[in-house]
Amino acid sequence: MEVGGKRDPPTASVIQKHSPSPEVVCHATGFFPKEVMISWRKDGEDVNEDVELRETLPNQDGSFQKRSILKVPAEDLQKHTYTCVIQHSSLKEELVLEVPKGGGLMPIIVGVLVALVVLVAVVAGIMVWKKKNSGERRKEADVKFSENRFTLSNS
Template identity: 35%
Template sequence: MRILGVLSVIFFGMNSATAVTHSLRYLHTAASGIPAFPEFVTVVLVDGQPFSYYDSSIKRELPRQTWTVQTEDPNFWERRTKSSIVDEQVFKSKVEMIKPSFNQTGGVHIIQLMYGCEWDDETGSIKGWWQFGYNGEDLMALDLKTNTGTAQTPAATFHKHKKDKDKGWAIRMNTYLSQGCPDHLKKYVSYGKSTLLRTETPSVFLLQKNFLSPVRCHATGFYPNKAVMFWRKDGKEITEGVETGEILPNNDGTFQMSTDLKLLLDTTEKKRYECVFQLSGANESIITKLEQSKIKTNGANPYEVTISVVIAVIIFAAVIADWLIVYKGRKAADHLNVKKQMHL
């Protein structure tokens, strides 16, 4: 995954939360040449939820959730602000340092750093990562097993060598990702457990644009975002004629997803199908049978269309019949007039 994709989550968050795996992500973005966009932005995400936010315009690190205000240290946010101010200066200088390596000067340029950790609260396993990118391309990643950088492009080799020379930096980062980061994550999860550890089941709808379109099973309002959705026929999962979309975030912090059934079915056949939604952490699945009465549609009902066609055919036939009667009557009258004229 290219690092540039994190721009889309700076203001909207990332859908990475699960029932038992928690994550802490730090996203740093420095940009030049982009009008109306801050030169530097930092976002911290806990289980995909924005924990804090800083940019070069506001010059303050601010909490993004009501529960993020709950910290044991009264100077926590002041320290976060000072740290982000230092990061801003470092990253803005990095943009100017990297451009010559790519033979670039003006234009739009972006560097990004994403690092963090995941913690499985059932198994206790820890996973860390560190990735650095430039203009949408992954430049370098930290190999936590060898404490060395891995260059993703030839132009990144120079920067990789610089990092490799500083073994102390790699060891310190590895220590943080394997120890400090999980400790912070566990603390933040405890602050927001009422939000991060909740389970919300969705509302499920059957939708169809018209009777020729696929039937869509749409679930919205669920949390966390670890869920599966599929179609079954006669109790067995099917994949043919089925297209399932990605899990997407809602504005209220919940999620939505859909799966389409691309089949044109009569009433008897539809009863054999059902949509199944399974949410991680929930005890039961939500099963929605494919019944015509449950489908919400913007188009006409197929039976209404059939009746309308039949009525139209009847009306058309009646019009044709009337026209033939009138036509034959006129022909007969014309024939009589011709005979009268001949006798005269």
């Protein structure tokens, strides 16, 4: 809060969202006064396309928050360095957050799908094995039962 010229700097985070379309969200919060600039850079160059800048909203404590959303293909996140740049009067220099180049969710999704396929195959194999073995046991039981039968006849 600004009291007698005091200014509160923003705290910021970058979040990757993967569906329905890949996007990166830069969120700044807890700053005062209200005026703030959030921009994006790709390999050090300003990005102006596919950027959605949301309105500045008040927090309950009198500070403010703002977010900017960059729509960017996952492949581009791997090939290029993207940064969110925040400028505020409380900061001596701009706040720069780099978007992680991590593999995203794709390796996790592939891993889960492979695990599911293996699980289904194992369950199907067990079911086939049990069905096959229970059929042989019935035949063995029928044979044993017929061997133990006694036939009574009147002679």
